[in-house]
Amino acid sequence: MTTPAELDRHFREAAGGLPGGLPRADPAARVRAGSRLDGVTLLAIFDAQAESRHLDFAARWMQQQGGGYYTISSAGHEGNAALAAALRPTDPALLHYRSGGFYCARARQGSEVDPVHDVLLGVAASADEPIAGGRHKVFGRAELGIIPKTSTIASHLPRALGVALGIGRAAKLGVACPWPRDAVAVASFGDASASHSTAVGAINAACHTAYQGIPVPLLLVCEDNGIGISVPTPPGWVAASFAARPGLRYLAANGCDPVAAYDAAAQAVELVRSRRRPAFLHLSVVRFLGHAGSDAEAAYRTAADLAADLARDPLVATAVVLVGAGLLTPDEAVARYDAVGERVRDAAERTLSSRPLASAAEVMAPLAPRHPWRVAERASVGPDRAAPADGPVTLAQAVNLALGELLGTYPAMCVFGEDVGRKGGVYGVTKGLQRRFGPARVFDTLLDEQSILGVALGGGLTGLLPVPEIQYLAYLHNAADQIRGEAATQQFFSAGQFRNPMVVRIAGYAYQKGFGGHFHNDNAVGALRDIPGLVIASPARPDDAAAMLRTCLAAAAEDGSVCVFIEPIALYHTRDLHDDGDGGWLAAYPAPDAHVPAGQARSYGDGTDLTMVTFGNGLRMSLRVARRLAARGIGARVVDLRWLAPLPADDLLREARLTGRVLVVDETRRTGGVSEGVITALTDVGYTGQIARVTSEDSFIPLGPAASAVLLDEPTIEKAAVSLLHTRRTRG
Ligand SMILES: Cc1ncc(C[n+]2csc(CCOP(=O)(O)OP(=O)(O)O)c2C)c(N)n1
Numbered sequence: 001m002t003t004p005a006e007l008d009r010h011f012r013e014a015a016g017g018l019p020g021g022l023p024r025a026d027p028a029a030r031v032r033a034g035s036r037l038d039g040v041t042l043l044a045i046f047d048a049q050a051e052s053r054h055l056d057f058a059a060r061w062m063q064q065q066g067g068g069y070y071t072i073s074s075a076g077h078e079g080n081a082a083l084a085a086a087l088r089p090t091d092p093a094l095l096h097y098r099s100g101g102f103y104c105a106r107a108r109q110g111s112e113v114d115p116v117h118d119v120l121l122g123v124a125a126s127a128d129e130p131i132a133g134g135r136h137k138v139f140g141r142a143e144l145g146i147i148p149k150t151s152t153i154a155s156h157l158p159r160a161l162g163v164a165l166g167i168g169r170a171a172k173l174g175v176a177c178p179w180p181r182d183a184v185a186v187a188s189f190g191d192a193s194a195s196h197s198t199a200v201g202a203i204n205a206a207c208h209t210a211y212q213g214i215p216v217p218l219l220l221v222c223e224d225n226g227i228g229i230s231v232p233t234p235p236g237w238v239a240a241s242f243a244a245r246p247g248l249r250y251l252a253a254n255g256c257d258p259v260a261a262y263d264a265a266a267q268a269v270e271l272v273r274s275r276r277r278p279a280f281l282h283l284s285v286v287r288f289l290g291h292a293g294s295d296a297e298a299a300y301r302t303a304a305d306l307a308a309d310l311a312r313d314p315l316v317a318t319a320v321v322l323v324g325a326g327l328l329t330p331d332e333a334v335a336r337y338d339a340v341g342e343r344v345r346d347a348a349e350r351t352l353s354s355r356p357l358a359s360a361a362e363v364m365a366p367l368a369p370r371h372p373w374r375v376a377e378r379a380s381v382g383p384d385r386a387a388p389a390d391g392p393v394t395l396a397q398a399v400n401l402a403l404g405e406l407l408g409t410y411p412a413m414c415v416f417g418e419d420v421g422r423k424g425g426v427y428g429v430t431k432g433l434q435r436r437f438g439p440a441r442v443f444d445t446l447l448d449e450q451s452i453l454g455v456a457l458g459g460g461l462t463g464l465l466p467v468p469e470i471q472y473l474a475y476l477h478n479a480a481d482q483i484r485g486e487a488a489t490q491q492f493f494s495a496g497q498f499r500n501p502m503v504v505r506i507a508g509y510a511y512q513k514g515f516g517g518h519f520h521n522d523n524a525v526g527a528l529r530d531i532p533g534l535v536i537a538s539p540a541r542p543d544d545a546a547a548m549l550r551t552c553l554a555a556a557a558e559d560g561s562v563c564v565f566i567e568p569i570a571l572y573h574t575r576d577l578h579d580d581g582d583g584g585w586l587a588a589y590p591a592p593d594a595h596v597p598a599g600q601a602r603s604y605g606d607g608t609d610l611t612m613v614t615f616g617n618g619l620r621m622s623l624r625v626a627r628r629l630a631a632r633g634i635g636a637r638v639v640d641l642r643w644l645a646p647l648p649a650d651d652l653l654r655e656a657r658l659t660g661r662v663l664v665v666d667e668t669r670r671t672g673g674v675s676e677g678v679i680t681a682l683t684d685v686g687y688t689g690q691i692a693r694v695t696s697e698d699s700f701i702p703l704g705p706a707a708s709a710v711l712l713d714e715p716t717i718e719k720a721a722v723s724l725l726h727t728r729r730t731r732g
């Protein structure tokens, strides 16, 4: 492996040994005939490259001192400083983890930000680090328009597409956006990452959108060093994959040559900015210092490969141009590089004594801020709240009316997903909304859940209030990381400086009378329940659904909350509760000031023998069972959780203590379902009475009548209720 010391020595020897004695050039002049790059800009690029290189050295030194926790370097990729120089500092950027050059270059474009200080604090995991506050080492800064991303490669590309689309949409809707309407969204990534399904999906979605003539000001930048950790990318693959995609302009350049990189970047940026169409900039680069500090590169790379990379060192290449153009002498180039090195080393020494995050409370402070009073205030006002329905409504009608009411209340709100626009949703829940609010606010997307959520993620950053729909719960799972790894972490990894408010509506749960099999009857919520900070609403009744949707929108607008709103398909059009024609499942549309605070349950009945804790379809089954139990002389009360996160712990404890016997009625799976959380929550808050649970089986759901064999049903609930009472009696 090329060590930091070797890399350092190589630069001084190569730059110091360049032929000097050239006449002095005017820094305002172009550095090369036919190029747009001038001397002032190239000097700034060189400074940024040198800063980035010395930061990589410093990170390793800090690790050796026991005060550095991140060693993935930018060495070899510093050509991305030229990309930053070709962009405006007001162009939102989501950057590859080798973007030291870009970061340093952008910080020098008129801001007060000291990039050296920022990066070193990140390496030290310092609480004073300005973007993630020590929660991760990321490239990000609100002042620099750099949106931090996670370590999950390519997972930022759907979001980047969302930002690109959001810029135009926000302008169209008159919504305040942090970036100007002619901004270009830029997203960079590695060559191996370009083959990740998330990248492929997002790029496809960008092409699909541009192909329809919709503006997509997105610049995709692949920094191709030919390898992903130890696995080579087949030579030519990136070009073969992306050079001829419909709607996507492809440009390639040697990313180690600052002039070629700058000119190609400038051309790409201009194209994207003026035509509002996506472009793919393919920069060939090299990788020094292995994948990360611990990587024994010699095990999988030859000495000849390493030497070939060294010969392409982008810092040397910049020095060659500077010296060749008469902007610096060889000695000045080395001295300038050394001066940066000294400054970075001094700063690194000081950073070793920086302050780490000290407590769970400090770590978690920005995770999911909650201001229930402000949410309540926002949820209960609205100009368009004149009773939208006269008589009682179904669940589907209530959600439809609430969406209409909320679109009228929040000018930044957008409703989108597969089939939600023209058709009005598979179950008619979004019917009429596009006609009423227009296709800029209610629209169909392509069939890709990852991209749907990406549009929401980026939309939130551009000032929109996204309400994406996932057509069925089972289809969340192929895109779950966009909620788990992206949406839910945004405030955490940016100390609250960036947020992606959203309310993800998902049609879910089972009881479709055998239709559709597992994928239209999925009852698994485990993948959502453990996501820190996520709000999960699970309404069962029409009035609750409308009021809870108000809460979710208000929480998203006020706190940037990420909310998932699970709508029970089987109850969408249900009208009756006990008997045909009783209309017991219909409800009056809630009053304008009604909302349901997150984590507040709803109770039914006043029985003193048994508390049934449930939600969703379980509520209807439990209410029906409760009536049969009453006929047998057993008084049951039924509690609808309404929120699966946060669980209504206080309400639960109160209702449980009223009877001392709890039966959890959970339509989800026995393992990883809701009942485990309810029982644990009760135990945690000190409940000592009896508890039992009934659930669906740990199974996928089969097609046809066999579905009922694995799903929780009323006889099972009734039997468990009776048996719980019996147990109590015999035990005395
Ligand atoms: C989804 C995902 N899978 C695996 C990893 C582990 N990982 C981190 S970097 C990397 C290789 C990326 O290679 P490339 O995209 O070429 O970027 P480079 O490091 O070469 O700049 C892998 C596999 C990850 N971060 N994310």
Ligand SMILES: [Mg+2]
Pocket: 190, 191, 192, 223, 224, 225, 226, 227, 228, 229
């Ligand atoms: Mg690579």
